[in-house]
Amino acid sequence: MTSETTREITYIAAIMEAIHQEMARDEDVVLFGQSVGNNPEDPFVQAYGDGRVRVTPISETAEIGMAAGAALAGKRPVVDCTMAEFLLVAMDQVVNEANRFHYMSGGRVTAPLVLKAGYGFTAGWAGQHTGSIYGMFMGVPGLKVALPATPADAKGLMATAIRDDNPVLFLHHYLLTLENGPVPEGEHLVPFGQAVVRREGADVTLVATGWTVGHALRAAEQLAAEGVSAEVIDPRTIAPLDTATVLESVAKTGRLVLVDQATRHSSVSSVIAAEVAEHGFSSLRAPIVQVTALDASIPYSKPMEDYILPDENKIVTAVRKVLGAGVVA
Known part of the structure; x- marks a missing residue:
């Protein structure tokens, strides 16, 4: 159920509101992290006590491992992992532990666990804290992956993630952190897929x-000013991935441009391109074009960073390319 009343709040405030409301709704929801609950003035500690809000050691393996155990014991942990790159330290726990239990137990065991992490922090953060590495997680069986683009979806997808009975990787973009948008008050759920x-x-x-x-x-x-009518689709979750909506749109437009901050060969766009090539080829009137980051680490230099990453001008150029292309034989 979603409230009809909305108000403008930031993307990060919407995420934290969802966690707060789910903790109030369900006493099994607990919050873990290296930067949460580390002082008595923390609003989550004040609301729910230090039994449900736990500061963890500076060890991703430990915090995610503890959360997986808590999930198997009946709790619903939300782990604030800070940055997506920090998940790499604990890849066994992320892709080979909690996500496997439901399948390996024949559906008898669940592991309701949310891993919350920021990604894509460019703006001068250079190589090791700027990755859009979601592509490496989207094909992992048993692991759902959410990528909200708006404050409303940030709240709704987080609430849905917490209620899911198995692991969800919830990735929020750092450059959207303080973006404002209308967000429903009260309960708000956005379905996966x-x-x-x-x-x-x-x-x-x-x-x-x-x-x-x-x-x-x-x-x-910008394209509308040139007389070009572009349909824009936001998948919202990449696992599960809604290819049906994309195929329906391509059947209408006949042309597809994919935009992704990840490097081309580890991107969501390459997966979508493959799906459309296999299942929607007859609809295409021009080759699919991908606008992605270049296959390089993000540089510190702002002009070089801009050169690496997708932007509006690169998207417009790609659209002009597909509009000028011949019909696929």
Whole structure:
């Protein structure tokens, strides 16, 4: 159920509101992390006590391992992992432990666990804290992956993640942290595996993830001034991935441009391109074009960073390319 009353709050405030409301709703929801609950003035400690809000050692393996154990014992842990790159330290726990139990037990065991982590922090953070590494998680059986692009979806997807009976990787983009948007008050749930059409169009389909959704929408505005009608789709979750909405749009427009902050060969866009090539080839009137980060680490230099990453101008150029391309034979 979603409230009809909305108000403007930030993307990060929407995420924390969802956690707060789920903790109030269900006493089995607990919050772990290296930077949570570390002083008595913490609002979560004040609301729920230090029994449900636990500061953890500076060890991703330990905090995620403890959370997996708590999930198997009937709790619903939310782990604030800070940055997506920190998950790499604990990959066995992330991709080979809690996500396997439901399958390996024949559906008798559940592990309701949320791993919350930021990603894509460019703006001068250089190579090791800027990765868009979600592609390496989207094909892991038993692990769901959410990539909210708006404050409302950030709240709704987090609430859905906490209620899910098995592990969810919830990735929030750092550059969206303080972005404002209308967010429903009270309970708000966004279903997994249901993409949303952010803008309807007839000439070309743009599919963008996370932070790049805003770029795609701004590119669509620029294209509209040129008489081009672009449809913009936000998958919202990449595991499960809603390919049906993309295929339906491509059947209408005949053209597809994919926008992704990840490097091309570890991107969501390459997976979507493969799905459309296999299941929607007959609809295509031009080759699929991908607008992704280049296959390079993010540099410290701002001009070089801009060169590496997708932006509105690169999206517009890609659309012009597919509009000028011949019909696929």
